[in-house]
Amino acid sequence: MTEEHPILPDSDGKYGLYGGRYVPETLIPALEELDKQYQLIKQDKNFQNEVSNDLKAYVGRPSPLYFAKRWTKQLGGAKVFLKREDLNHTGAHKINNTVGQILLAKHMGKKRIIAETGAGQHGVATATVAARHGLPCVVYMGEEDINRQSLNVFRMKLLGAEVVSVTSGTKTLKDAMNEAMRDWVTNVDDTYYIIGSVAGPHPYPEIVRDFNSVVGEELITQSKQEFNKDPEVLIACVGGGSNAMGLFYPFINAKNVRLIGVEAGGLGLETGKHAAPLNDGKEGILHGMRTYLMQDESGQIKETHSVSAGLDYPGVGPEHAWLKDIGRAEYVVADDEEALEAFKELTLIEGIMPALETAHALAHVKKMAPLMNKDEVIVVNVSGRGDKDINTVAEIEGINL
Amino acid sequence: MKRIESTFDNLRKQKKKALVAYLVVGDPDLETTLDLMEVMVSKGADILELGISFSDPMAEGPTIQHAHERALENKTTLSDALDLVIQFRKKDSTTPIVFMGYMNPFEAMGAENFCSRAYKSGLDGILLVDMPPEESRNFTRAASTNSLDLIRLIAPTTDEKRIKNICTDASGYIYYISVKGVTGSNKIDPVEVKSKVNTIQSMTDLPVVVGFGIKDADSVTSVRDLSDGIVVGSALVSLIAEGKNQLSDKISNKIEELSSALLSE
Ligand SMILES: Cc1ncc(COP(=O)(O)O)c(C=O)c1O
Numbered sequence: 001m002t003e004e005h006p007i008l009p010d011s012d013g014k015y016g017l018y019g020g021r022y023v024p025e026t027l028i029p030a031l032e033e034l035d036k037q038y039q040l041i042k043q044d045k046n047f048q049n050e051v052s053n054d055l056k057a058y059v060g061r062p063s064p065l066y067f068a069k070r071w072t073k074q075l076g077g078a079k080v081f082l083k084r085e086d087l088n089h090t091g092a093h094k095i096n097n098t099v100g101q102i103l104l105a106k107h108m109g110k111k112r113i114i115a116e117t118g119a120g121q122h123g124v125a126t127a128t129v130a131a132r133h134g135l136p137c138v139v140y141m142g143e144e145d146i147n148r149q150s151l152n153v154f155r156m157k158l159l160g161a162e163v164v165s166v167t168s169g170t171k172t173l174k175d176a177m178n179e180a181m182r183d184w185v186t187n188v189d190d191t192y193y194i195i196g197s198v199a200g201p202h203p204y205p206e207i208v209r210d211f212n213s214v215v216g217e218e219l220i221t222q223s224k225q226e227f228n229k230d231p232e233v234l235i236a237c238v239g240g241g242s243n244a245m246g247l248f249y250p251f252i253n254a255k256n257v258r259l260i261g262v263e264a265g266g267l268g269l270e271t272g273k274h275a276a277p278l279n280d281g282k283e284g285i286l287h288g289m290r291t292y293l294m295q296d297e298s299g300q301i302k303e304t305h306s307v308s309a310g311l312d313y314p315g316v317g318p319e320h321a322w323l324k325d326i327g328r329a330e331y332v333v334a335d336d337e338e339a340l341e342a343f344k345e346l347t348l349i350e351g352i353m354p355a356l357e358t359a360h361a362l363a364h365v366k367k368m369a370p371l372m373n374k375d376e377v378i379v380v381n382v383s384g385r386g387d388k389d390i391n392t393v394a395e396i397e398g399i400n401l
Numbered sequence: 402m403k404r405i406e407s408t409f410d411n412l413r414k415q416k417k418k419a420l421v422a423y424l425v426v427g428d429p430d431l432e433t434t435l436d437l438m439e440v441m442v443s444k445g446a447d448i449l450e451l452g453i454s455f456s457d458p459m460a461e462g463p464t465i466q467h468a469h470e471r472a473l474e475n476k477t478t479l480s481d482a483l484d485l486v487i488q489f490r491k492k493d494s495t496t497p498i499v500f501m502g503y504m505n506p507f508e509a510m511g512a513e514n515f516c517s518r519a520y521k522s523g524l525d526g527i528l529l530v531d532m533p534p535e536e537s538r539n540f541t542r543a544a545s546t547n548s549l550d551l552i553r554l555i556a557p558t559t560d561e562k563r564i565k566n567i568c569t570d571a572s573g574y575i576y577y578i579s580v581k582g583v584t585g586s587n588k589i590d591p592v593e594v595k596s597k598v599n600t601i602q603s604m605t606d607l608p609v610v611v612g613f614g615i616k617d618a619d620s621v622t623s624v625r626d627l628s629d630g631i632v633v634g635s636a637l638v639s640l641i642a643e644g645k646n647q648l649s650d651k652i653s654n655k656i657e658e659l660s661s662a663l664l665s666e
Contacts, residue, residue, distance in 0.1 A: 012535065022504060022531045024460045026556035026581055029563070168466055169456060181459045186582040188558060285504045285531065286457060298478045299509025301456040 005252045005328070008319065013202025016325060018318035021201040023181070023288045030188045035203040037108050042210065047103065054099045055214060058132070059089045061096075063215070065222040065379070071349050078233070078372035080365055081226065081379045083219060085243065086354065092384030093212060093243040094125035098194055100211035102129040105192035112191045113137040116180040118145055118173030118239065119310030119357065120152025121384055122196030127161035137161040140179040142172040145309045152388050170303045173239075173313045177287050197240025198317030201288030205317050212246025219379060220250055227377055233258045233368065236381040237361040238278070238331065239310050241317035243383035248329060259328065261320060262364045264306035265335035275304035277316050278324050278331040286314070291321045307336040307392065308356035310384075334363035340396065342366055343386060355384035356392065404497040404525045405550050405573040408447055409608045409629065418663050419574075419630025420445055421610055422656065423501065424637055425452035425468040426485055427477025433645060435488055437652055441637075442496050444653045445660030450528070450632065453482055453502030460530045462585030464635040467642060479506045479515070483522045490523035499526040499552060499573070507540070516543035526550035526573045534567055541570055550574075555601060557581050557593065568605035575601055575609045577628065582613065585635035589614035595627045618662035625663055633659055 008015045013035075021031055041047045055061040066082045085093040098115075105113060113130045115137070117123030123139040130137035139156055143165050146153050156163050169175035177200070184193045198205040198212075216234075223231055234251060236244035238261040248259045266274030274280065277292040284293040286301060294302040294314040306312040323329035334342070342362035347353045354362060358381070365380050372378070386393075394401050402410070412419055422441045426434050438449055452465065454472035461469065479502075486498055500519070507515050507529060519527070526549055532540060534553065544551045550573025555564055558581065568575065579594050580586045594611060601609050611624050612632030621631060636659075640651045 020536050021533065022536055023533070024530050024556070024578075025533060025554040025567075026558050026578060028533050028556075029558045029560065168463075168470075174457060178457050178459050182462070182583045185460065186586070188581055284508060287459070288531070293505075295505065295509070297509065298480075299455075299506035300473065301505070 015319045015322035018290050018321040022285045023201045026185050051100050062218040068350050075369040077370040078376040078378045082382045086382045086385035090125050092121040094122045097208050097211040098125040098129045101194045110192035114183050115194045116140045116176040120149040124155050126194050127156040127159035131159045140164050140176040142166045142176050144171040197242040198245045199240040208242050209245045212242050213249045215246040216250030230257050231377040231379045233378045235260045235361050237262050237357050241320045243381050247381045261331045262360045263333045264311035265333035266305040273305040275306040275312050276333045289318050291318045310357040334360040338363035353386035355386050356389045358383045419447040420660050421448040421632040422446035423450040423634035425472050426482040427472035427475050428468040440649050440653050444656035448497045450499045450501045455503040462583040464585045464639050468638045486522040486524050497525040501528045504529050504532050512539040512543040516547040520547040526552050528552035577611050579611050579613045586614050591623045598628045621662035
């Protein structure tokens with residue numbers, strides 16, 4: 001390990017070319033204040049203790065590292081371990097971030113919480129912590145996602161959140177994010193916007209990465225205990241990129257560990273109907289950040305497609321864009337069909353039903369493990385559980401529940 | 402002298418305020434946009450702000466969002482908007498035109514490429530909503546080498562130190578956003594506007610115009626004396642949304658209403 005990874009973002013909120021703060025002037029002072037408060041509080045021992053107590057007693061951390069023995073045997077190559085974020089309270093990695101950000105919001109004296117959501121997991125994770133801290137919460141969600149994730153919509157409502165249906169644009173995650181930004185511009189004095197991935201204007205990509213890094217940090221310890229070395233390969237799905245960043249970041253300087261992010265291939269890269277900006281996108285500006293985007297020649301953002309709502313996003317966190325350019329991480333795709341197959345396979349062989357987002361990462365494990373040696377280790381981030389996707393899967397199978 | 406500067410000079414000599422009228426290029430089609438631009442100028446608009454449609458107009462309220470959507474349904478592009486300026490300039494060589502939009506379509510064309518084409522087309526300024534000064538190096542350079550003004554936004558949340566910085570490399574005029582919110586908001590507070598505009602004027606000689614939330618004679622009257630001009634957007638765009646039937650009469654009445662409210666003592 002000769003070359004140490006630089007500490008990013010830099011003082012401009014950039015990861016190389018990417019990141020930054022491309023927002024209307026009204027929000028700039030709020031982002032500067034957020035950055036200042038975050039930099040101070042993250043050094044604070046009391047805050048750190050509060051976060052780690054919540055992660056332990058409320059979220060249920062550390063999440064186990066599970067050896068998928070039967071699946072490993074079937075794949076016939078590398079040992080496959082699952083980092084079980086699906087076992088967290090509310091069923092996904094998203095809660096790692098919301099537990100931290102809500103404490104930051106309270107520290108800043110904010111009285112109202114807003115969030116955007118795609119699959120509904122971040123919405124649920126936000127509504128959950130808002131309920132716990134007694135703060136009113138509004139979640140913006142695309143109309144199309146409301147239809148395909150109805151279970152999570154009802155969960156949010158039970159948790160006391162108001163779910164606002166977003167009917168502009170493509171009616172999915174990107175439009176929900178626009179709408180949340182509009183709310184924030186209007187109510188910036190008393191409202192805290194909890195962004196749900198390592199995306200958006202600086203300092204959000206940094207904040208969300210830091211709160212999710214507990215995943216990779218636990219894995220460092222667990223790897224020593226389980227196999228007494230670093231894993232050869234880490235694999236995670238990439239929507240905005242928070243579960244991947246949380247897994248990768250603590251291993252950034254461990255150059256012997258391959259980091260592989262899996263984007264949504266949708267109906268196939270060649271069809272253009274996918275959500276894989278790192279594989280088939282171009283640099284541009286959306287939602288306050290410079291990053292890889294799916295866009296046409298005139299700079300309009302393209303409609304995306306993925307069977308999983310949580311990956312159905314035309315952009316990606318700026319740190320991933322940078323990790324791709326410098327070659328530290330690799331980004332591949334798995335299409336809808338491969339993801340569905342992996343979803344069923346893990347359910348049948350290990351009795352673990354993953355989220356459809358996660359299933360994209362698992363699909364890549366299926367391709368890769370057989371090509372590796374039996375003494376090598378793959379750790380895949382099981383970013384969430386699949387209960388929320390049962391309706392989608394049933395519909396695809398033509399089954400009426 | 403640049404068109405924006407000479408427009409404000411003339412207005413100042415006549416002790417008048419600027420009426421800045423906004424509409425989205427290609428809403429509902431390019432021909433209508435050109436007609437409406439001419440109507441607006443003939444009825445008293447001093448500067449035209451042309452919205453450049455974007456798939457994700459983060460700072461717009463529903464009225465202008467829908468205008469962007471209508472323009473995009475027609476596949477209106479930034480190139481089309483430049484061609485429109487060329488058409489307009491055949492008949493009108495004095496009214497300033499400013500493009501207002503989001504960075505990505507401009508980046509897709511490239512800062513230098515866009516600015517040199519824009520200058521040749523007869524455009525006067527650009528205002529990119531999601532481009533704060535910190536992220537504007539390329540456009541600042543390209544705009545200034547091509548004699549385009551780079552209009553800057555100042556918001557109610559902008560503090561004095563930032564105002565000073567923003568004014569340093571602004572040109573044309575300063576656009577003060579009168580309310581925290583998206584376009585079409587409704588809660589303009591003249592007292593707050595006055596004190597902020599005074600602060601801005603103490604830091605720059607550029608004209609200051611006030612926008613967001615101005616929609617009729619009453620709201621014009623409430624902010625008229627506080628700045629060098631006003632911007633009206635959603636109120637015009639909502640007429641366009643009603644359809645082409647009698648559109649040019651409706652726009653012409655609206656502009657008359659606003660410009661006479663700007664004049665009356
Ligand atoms: C279970 C699960 N995994 C992954 C994602 C994708 O987000 P990210 O790429 O930020 O981890 C989501 C988003 O909703 C999710 O619910």
